Amino acid sequence: MLEKECIQSRGFRNVVNQGKNTGFQFNIRSLYYRGLWLSQLRPATITVDGETFSGNQITWTINDITYEQEEMLTLGNVHWGLLEPATLTVRKEGGLKPGSHDIELTYQYSSSYFPPSMDTLLSSAPYNRTLILVQ
Amino acid sequence: MNNELKKECKPKRGVSLYSYNGDYGVSMNLEDMFSEMNDIGARGLEILANSHIEGYPNPSKEWLQNWDRLIEKFDIVPVEYGHWVDSRLYQGREITSEESLIMLERDFKIANRLGFTVLRTKLGVIDDDLTPVTNWREFIKMALPIAEKYNVRMCPEIHAPTLLKSKMVKEFVEFIEETGTKYFGLNIDFGVFQTNYLEASEFGPDDFIMPQGDHSEVEDVIPLLPYVYCCHAKFIKMSEDCEEVTIPYEKIIKTLIEHNWDGYMLSEYEGPHAKVTGYASTQIRRQHIMMKKLLGE
Numbered sequence: 001m002l003e004k005e006c007i008q009s010r011g012f013r014n015v016v017n018q019g020k021n022t023g024f025q026f027n028i029r030s031l032y033y034r035g036l037w038l039s040q041l042r043p044a045t046i047t048v049d050g051e052t053f054s055g056n057q058i059t060w061t062i063n064d065i066t067y068e069q070e071e072m073l074t075l076g077n078v079h080w081g082l083l084e085p086a087t088l089t090v091r092k093e094g095g096l097k098p099g100s101h102d103i104e105l106t107y108q109y110s111s112s113y114f115p116p117s118m119d120t121l122l123s124s125a126p127y128n129r130t131l132i133l134v135q
Numbered sequence: 136m137n138n139e140l141k142k143e144c145k146p147k148r149g150v151s152l153y154s155y156n157g158d159y160g161v162s163m164n165l166e167d168m169f170s171e172m173n174d175i176g177a178r179g180l181e182i183l184a185n186s187h188i189e190g191y192p193n194p195s196k197e198w199l200q201n202w203d204r205l206i207e208k209f210d211i212v213p214v215e216y217g218h219w220v221d222s223r224l225y226q227g228r229e230i231t232s233e234e235s236l237i238m239l240e241r242d243f244k245i246a247n248r249l250g251f252t253v254l255r256t257k258l259g260v261i262d263d264d265l266t267p268v269t270n271w272r273e274f275i276k277m278a279l280p281i282a283e284k285y286n287v288r289m290c291p292e293i294h295a296p297t298l299l300k301s302k303m304v305k306e307f308v309e310f311i312e313e314t315g316t317k318y319f320g321l322n323i324d325f326g327v328f329q330t331n332y333l334e335a336s337e338f339g340p341d342d343f344i345m346p347q348g349d350h351s352e353v354e355d356v357i358p359l360l361p362y363v364y365c366c367h368a369k370f371i372k373m374s375e376d377c378e379e380v381t382i383p384y385e386k387i388i389k390t391l392i393e394h395n396w397d398g399y400m401l402s403e404y405e406g407p408h409a410k411v412t413g414y415a416s417t418q419i420r421r422q423h424i425m426m427k428k429l430l431g432e
Contacts, residue, residue: 001160001161001164003161004412033153033183035185035186035191039225040221040224076225079185079191081185081186081191083160110223112219112223112224113257113259113265114260115262115263116262124341
């Protein structure tokens with residue numbers, strides 16, 4: 001089972017490549033009532049302790065496959081289900097220091113059955129959570 | 136024998152798993168939701184393909200085996216399979232009729248495998264009046280023989296603010312009559328009959344509040360009934376003494392019984408606090424006490 005919040009506490013950690021911290025990651029679940037095709041998602045923006053990341057600084061990993069945000073807009077046949085947490089990985093040299101971090105996540109999604117003027121109305125972002133990173 | 140037939144010819148009870156969306160994956164899984172339905176004697180099931188099929192659109196063999204087991208264990212009748220033709224799948228353009236057809240056929244196959252015979256086919260819309268995409272006739276017509284092959288009926292949902300006496304519904308009915316098809320019909324959402332509205336103070340800060348608008352008269356459904364393959368028993372609030380306070384259920388169910396409509400009414404809770412753990416389950420239990428009473432069960 002998942003935690004009720006969008007931003008999950010399990011999965012928050014630094015990303016280590018060849019002995020160096022190259023970024024950090026955390027898991028999210030979708031709070032929308034239906035799963036989405038990746039092309040229906042709009043690129044995420046993440047702010048941690050006041051520093052904002054967007055575009056190609058962020059990747060999404062869904063079912064063990066990692067996607068660049070730009071690429072996702074073209075993927076109308078890859079599905080993100082409600083029971084599948086997505087891992088958001090943020091490129092940041094040095095990663096984050098151990099301790100408490102305030103995370104804010106914004107991403108939107110399209111709903112074709114809503115009027116075009118309200119295409120992303122159901123997206124209830126931003127999502128906030130304070131999480132503790134150990135390593 | 137006659138008596139028995141007569142007895143059977145009335146609406147049946149079911150639940151749309153949409154109702155439990157605040158609990159799904161957090162405090163309830165598929166088995167819990169089926170168990171809840173079994174408790175209240177609601178046999179008819181609606182799932183949302185994108186929500187409730189793990190690994191959609193390619194569920195694993197193990198998931199399918201578990202599905203079959205749960206359907207049998209909890210005596211569930213798969214009724215309606217909710218799916219979408221997402222016209223704005225790609226930013227900046229609408230998908231073509233051919234692309235729409237591919238989406239439809241993919242869902243027909245899964246629905247058929249899972250035992251569903253009715254589809255809640257959600258079409259993309261092009262304006263604030265919820266007018267469906269301009270090419271719907273084209274791709275639905277292309278899909279009709281495939282729907283027949285997989286024994287599924289595509290049903291757009293007639294949902295507030297759309298009225299039953301509207302251009303949209305008229306055009307759907309004209310399409311059914313012109314093609315003579317039995318594989319395209321309607322799902323009526325009882326929210327179209329809503330006459331009362333809750334005070335804004337009854338809703339929580341994150342709740343979706345349906346704007347107030349015109350409603351349809353209950354008798355407007357009568358001429359449509361031959362094309363209605365199932366209904367969403369939309370509800371907003373059940374009082375503690377098990378009365379729905381915004382939608383005229385007594386009149387709706389009486390009308391359906393009088394006209395021998397024997398499809399499923401699938402509970403769809405869309406009131407306040409829908410995301411609060413256990414809230415929707417309580418509301419649905421109360422609603423089924425009301426529906427049982429009105430059905431004479």
